[in-house]
Amino acid sequence: MEYHDYEKVYRATNGYYWGIAPSQMCLKVVSLMPPDRLLTLLDIGCGEGKDAVFFARCGYDVSAFDLTDAGIEKVKQLAKSANVTVNAFTADIDKYRLDSNYDIIYSSGVLHYIKPELRDEIIGNYRLHTNDNGLNAFNVFVEKPFIAPPPENEEHASLWLSGQLLTYYHDWLTEEFSESVIDCDSSGILHKHAMNTIFARKKTGKLA
Template sequence: MKDKLARNISIYRKEQGLTQEELAKLLGISFQAVSKWENAQTMPDITLLPALSTILEVSVDKLLGYVAQDKRITIYEDEYQTEDYYWGTEPNTACYQVLQLIPPTKPLKLLDIGCGEGKDAVFFARNGYEVDAFDVTNAGIEKTRRLADRTGVHVNVFKADLLEFRLDTHYDIIFSSGVLHYMKPEYRADIFDNYKRFTNENGMHVFNVFVNKPFIAPPPEKETNAYPWQSGQLLTYYHDWLIRDSAEIVFDCNSSGIPHQHAMTTMVAQKITTSP
């Protein structure tokens, strides 16, 4: 609990635009105390939790990590309620790139961030990877389990929020498709640093992210929790890794029933910390 509380205090403090000193002043304590909370060296006195909850505008339960979500993050919770698979069951083309670049000729552990209904996670499991996957939607998690069962493979799927979840175990591959626009700009450095630290030597990150272009109209879906990316931004978080592939594509989409286009940056980066 201590680590989760430490992480949540830091996340929600930043969400409110407060420094450690400002939060400490509002609580009538020293900023060193807040620093120790966020570094998981100590925990707040129980008498401070109601005031801390009020200032950070989250429930005590959520602050302590007992509630994964208390508001809807994505429109797809509703879309995934149907029997049909909203995105289909064919894997993203980037999945084949993973197979080519880092095939499971030995046991490899893979994480699918924002797995949706599970088509990519199940593809990886079917091809021999040890797969963990998470999504913020209950319906998506249930459909991932069903697809895995139907395919005869195991995927360790669980519920988590991209903004709150941090790795505490190492992976060989971290994969995410069509999800990183939910990452608030002020959290990106912290989240990518966490992902990079918990990636094994020679491991890879395979990500894509929607980017804004003046010649492409905004998508018809009105997602209030989506945040813009610009061309090249994703690569700046990987200046110290080997960029195995990077491209920008424009593609047609009909996901909402309204034909539209997206621009997307794709990236494959590899962790190399020792000399060849």
């Protein structure tokens, strides 16, 4: 099985390949924008839905998409078993453009699949379709000369430059931007990724 063929990976996995525990990023989203009113949230590249279903359980109005049919089927099953609704659908990040707004746009472990020449347009589309005071919460794998390329040769993936993600949000409020080096054994071979994570808040108008 090739690691990067998520359709096969999700279909071949009995249960949930990524588990069902939400990522740390989800907790930060909840602390920055608690669901004290109905907030819309989009999870881009939601995989099998651990984060999307967590957000729905917290009370957000969640939509989520992924490239894989098998992933989306699992999102729906997980949502059903948690007795919540997630508007989950199949879409390709390179082709899908938002035409309505969200309070929160979230993506973890996915934006390296955007073709580099489409980054400006796609991040521009996400910025445009974020409500005022809303959040974009994203992480990206970044290139570092001291970190070996990952063992799984993902030809459709392109690492970002360190700091590049921040530049897209220079005119928003940076709630948090960080860089970390994480251990990963998702391909069965222990390796490292360098990662940038951003929580940026859209601010229109001038502060008094």
